[in-house]
Amino acid sequence: MTQSALKPQISMTPESIPFIDLKAQQLHLKDQIDRAIQRVLDHGLYIMGPEVSQLESRLSSYTGARHTITCANGTDALLLVLRARHIGPGDAIFVPSFTFVATAEVVSLVGATPVFVDILPDTFNMCPKSLEQAIAAAKKEGLTPKGVIPVDLFGLPADYTTIHQVAEHHTLWVMADGAQSFGAGYKGTKVGKLANVTTTSFFPAKPLGAYGDGGAIFTDDEELTVLLKSIRVHGQGHDRYHHINIGLNSRLDTFQAAILLQKLSIFDKELEDRQRIACRYNEALEGVVEIPQCYEETQSAWAQYTIKLPTSISREVLIVDLKECGIPTMVYYPIPLHHQPAYTHFPRATGNAPLPISEAMSQRVLSLPMHPYLTSALQDQIIESFLTCLKRA
Ligand SMILES: *Cc1c(COP(=O)(O)O)cnc(C)c1O
Secondary structure (H helix, E strand, C coil), rough: CCHHHCHHHHHHHCCCCCCHHHHHHHHHHHHHHHHHHHHHHHHHHCCCCCHHHHHHHHHHHCCCCCEEEECCCCHHHHHHHHHCCCCCCCCCEEECCCCCCCHHHHHHHHHEEEEEEEEEECCCCCHHHHHHHHHHHHHHHCCEEEEEEECCCCCCCCHHHHHHHHHHHHEEEEEEEECCCCCEECCCCCCCCCCCCCEEEEEEEEECHHHHHHHHECCCCCHHHHHHHHHEEEECCCCCCEEEECCCCCCCEEHHHHHHHHCCCCCHHHHHHHHHHHHHHHHEEEEEEEECCCCEEEEEECEEECCCCCCCCHHHHHHHHHHCCCCCCCCCCCCHHHHHHCCCCEEEEECCCCCCCHHHHHHHEEEEEECCCCCCCHHHHHHHHHHHHHCCC
């Protein structure tokens, strides 16, 4: 008998609750997905097969964007747009510090300078006031401000109304990083239509996830679309061996497109379920911890359910305790980007001073299991364990 089997306290706890249950979704769609994969095997058009353009037109109808350009992943989606906009050395691109690294990474990859902007404490999204400061800071460093990349963190759209006002005042373009917010919306307008260009990711754990990597760009801009389609395939011109741009290879796999088409057919139902699960968490946790803020007329895609713990709580102790109860949690994100070793030398809105909200939030956030297949019984168990463990932390 193993050591752990002797510990009654552990053997009595649930086996393991998944943080995101992709298996449950797969079972639900099994026949549809099997048939879709078989169709690709039958036609054999593995690269840019018919499913890719089918998916692009479905995604355009879904978001309302005139054009959808699929690509290899959500990071490339951002990169392709920066390449199409000829962003390079000397250019400043404004990104939040509290996000996944990809948002800033692509800026440095094209040789431009990411300038870190602080976030709002209630929504975790880019702070327009901090953006103003960052623009001034970039100019002081001799950089040319070119664009802003707000992120819809955890699925909630950023404050595009105010960010657009700031951007217009300084003649900057706005590219929405909607990697976490596909399906979300504001006043009835879907993500994909809230900015001139929006990117998303189909990484398996994102709201609309593939069975591998994938990404897309949404825009109404015809000229940009033509350029992006060329850059996506080695800068292709009138045929495969004619190159008019310096591009890369960033196509979406036909298999992934076929799988995404099936998943898209049940996506709205999944969004409703995520919303319902978020509401149940809110009801149980309100007043105990700071629950996610939802603005009126803003619909989150609930990629994550992220709370703010009271500062008196030891997050480390709580996480370990919850884990022993079989409850997985995640910290998105433990280190803001301006403190990441590879990014400390880039400018920030506050000069050398801290970005206080990003730093404070990275210490206090905790994400709980969130996916459309979380049953009420399991969720109740998570909530009960959470409330018990919180008292001990
Ligand atoms: C996931 C993510 C990306 C990158 O997407 P990939 O498909 O993994 O390359 C970019 N930005 C944000 C905010 C993300 O969460």
